[in-house]
Amino acid sequence: MTLMNGNHIAFAENVAKVMENMVEIRPTNMVSVPRLFEKIYSRVYENVHQMSPMRRNLFHKAVEVGRRYVYKKYVKHEPLGLLNLQYKIFDRLVFKKIRDRFGGRLSYFLCGGAPLDKTINEFMWIIGIPVYNGYGLTETSPGITISSAGDVRFDSVGKVFKETEIRLEEDGELVVRGPQVMLGYYKNDEATKETMEDGWFRTGDIARIDEDGFVYIVDRKKEIIVTAGGKNIAPQPIENELKLDKYISQAIVFGDRKPYLVALLTPNIERLINLAREEHIDYIDMEELVNHSKIKALYAERIENLNRNFPSYKTIKYFAVVPNEFTIEGGELTPTLKMKRKIIYEKYKELVDDLYITNNNGVISPQKK
Structure with a gap:
């Protein structure tokens, strides 16, 4: 479709250079995965943290007005009145400057691969770059749902495409039937029988559908944690909440067949280094820094507040902070920047298991500082 319309297509050199490439290319629209928006959100708020009190207050006031604006306009469809003028003023003073960092011409993002956190999606709409969330799989060619400007729920992946049927199984798994659904796996009848029945495809995702037809993806069915107490827990919403913290870059939660949940965190390295400088903390490398008593106490307090x-x-x-981010090169992330839960567990098995038996080796319990 893009080529038919005579549009140019550009690809980022690598994950680390996406923002730099956006300034060079000045895209008008862009497709990405949630990890990019997490980075954007974190980078913007890092810059805000370094602003003068006056500019920082201006930013927060702009976001407050922007939040009311987008909810009234895109969710509730209510008259804007004076709010429209207020938003335009803050847009010129604050949001346009943020958009210029993306090349200045970007009108929207398309996001897929995993559910985008509500707070981050809301923020992107506030600054004037809508993110349209979609959902689908390779087996569905690939789309099933998409969000639209006319009707938005910031934590939803939108509504189902025309001529496509969806329903929820008893366990909450989303199944789909439609013209875009595959006929089966090539030369693999066994796999086809496991996932297909009367044209219905089992997505493997736990979802919910509200009364207005919006679809919300909870987590992958195979990722659901069943605790020793029999509680079913989707880790992704908890991980998304953890990643909103300014000192946390990535988070992964474990607890299957265990009495409680534990987490591995990777630090926002830039912010942590700045904090160490402010607090006059001496360290040789990141491993020593994340294990410093002040830093451990910092994370303990923040986890306790989140809880x-x-x-x-x-x-x-209980949780532990590992010194380096999970990466594609390290084998912990997929090419679409999703965490490989099994690989990460195997790599840090000793540390994760230690969270269930002891409170040593730099591991902190937020309940027992």
Whole structure:
């Protein structure tokens, strides 16, 4: 479709150079995965943290007005009145400067690969670059749902395509039937029988559908944690909440057949280094820094605050901060930047297992500082 319309297509050199490439290319629209938006959100708020109090207050006021604006306009469809003028003023003072860092011509993003966190998606709409979330799989060619400007829920992947049927199984798994669904796996009848029945394809994703037809992806069915107490927990929403913290870059939660949840965190290295400088913390490398008593206490406090948002069985009881980010090169991430849960567990098995038996080796319990 892009080529038929005479558009140019550009590809980023690598993950680390996406922002730099956007300034060079000045795209008008772009397709990406949630990890990019997490990085954008983190980078913007890092810059805000370094602003003068006056500019910082201006930014937060702009976001407050922007949040009311996007909810009224795109969710509730209510008259904007004076809010429209307020938003335009803040857009010129604040949001346009942020958009210029993406090349200045970007009108929207398309996002797929995994659900995008509600807070981050909301922020992108606020600054004037809508993110249209879609959902699908290779077996569905690949689309099943897409969000639109006319009707938005920031934590949804949108509504189902025309001529496509969806329903939820008893366990919450989303199944789909439509013209885009495959006929079966090539020369693999056994795999086809496991996933197809009367034209319905089992997606392997746990979802919910609201009364307005919006689809919400909870997590992969195989990722659902069943605790020793019999609680079914989707780790992804908890991980997304953890990643919103300014000192956390990545988070992965474990707890299958265990009495409680634990987490591995990777630090926002830039912010942590800045904090170490402010607090006059001496260290040789990142491993020494994340194991410093002040840094461990910092993360413990932040996890404890996060836990207040969850029922007790969903709280993180123990955690560890590893010194480096999970990467594609390290084998912990897929090419679309999804975490490989099994690989990460195998790589850090000793550390994860230690979270269930001891509180040594730099591991902190937020309940026991």
